Amino acid sequence: MERIGIIQGHNARHCADIELAKRICAGDQASEAQFVKEHIAWMRKLARQLVINATCADDAVQDAFANAFRALPKYEGRSSLKTWLHRITVNAALMKRRKSRQLRECDIDALMPEYDRYGLRVETPWPATETPEDIVTRRELRQAVIAGIARLPENYRNILHLRDIEGLDTATVAAQLSISESNVKVRLHRARSALKKLLESTAQELVS
Numbered sequence: 001m002e003r004i005g006i007i008q009g010h011n012a013r014h015c016a017d018i019e020l021a022k023r024i025c026a027g028d029q030a031s032e033a034q035f036v037k038e039h040i041a042w043m044r045k046l047a048r049q050l051v052i053n054a055t056c057a058d059d060a061v062q063d064a065f066a067n068a069f070r071a072l073p074k075y076e077g078r079s080s081l082k083t084w085l086h087r088i089t090v091n092a093a094l095m096k097r098r099k100s101r102q103l104r105e106c107d108i109d110a111l112m113p114e115y116d117r118y119g120l121r122v123e124t125p126w127p128a129t130e131t132p133e134d135i136v137t138r139r140e141l142r143q144a145v146i147a148g149i150a151r152l153p154e155n156y157r158n159i160l161h162l163r164d165i166e167g168l169d170t171a172t173v174a175a176q177l178s179i180s181e182s183n184v185k186v187r188l189h190r191a192r193s194a195l196k197k198l199l200e201s202t203a204q205e206l207v208s
Contacts, residue, residue: 017081021072036065039082043089050093050161052150057093064092087176094158148198156191163188 023031043064047057068088075084149157162173163184174181 014077014080018075018077021075021077021081024069025073032069035081039085040065043085046086046089046166047093047096049165050090050158051097052146056096060093060096061089063096064089067092090162090176094154097154144199145195148195151198152191152194156187156194159184159187160191160195164192 020031020035024035040061043061044058047060047064048054051057051060064085068085071088075081149160152160158177159173162168162176163170168176170181170184174184177184179187
């Protein structure tokens, strides 16, 4: 019974999304305002995580809405409007960031772990209870994490944000970035290693 209720709820939302899209396409300004009001807050938050500059992030949100309204006539309801709009927002933010190039990026290879001839890691060991994923959730390290992510090359920054902050699964990230799932996994591993190295000194100071 519980599963039936979930399915019915999903179908109801599916139908509501399609009807809303139809009303907007027909020129219903109230429906358009409803659409913007319902989604603008989380879109702005998402864009500002992907684009550090707040003005560029807000511009990306405006671009995302413009792109969404142009694409609405082709919306078929295969995913929810929010999921559909999430992809559009990510793409708009990434495009805005490519154009702005406001971030100073590090060489990813220089941030990979180093090992001695015995295969032992040279750097100071990471605290046993800490990982890049855990640190993201700690308020006192959040700014350090955001700054560290901002220094990573764009391809790795995108992967880390979508997987570890947005919590999207590998298949979804691969589809959004138009790369293979294996490529997502490789980039994620390298991004986490690089972020780990950038954060080690800060993390040790805060957990000591």
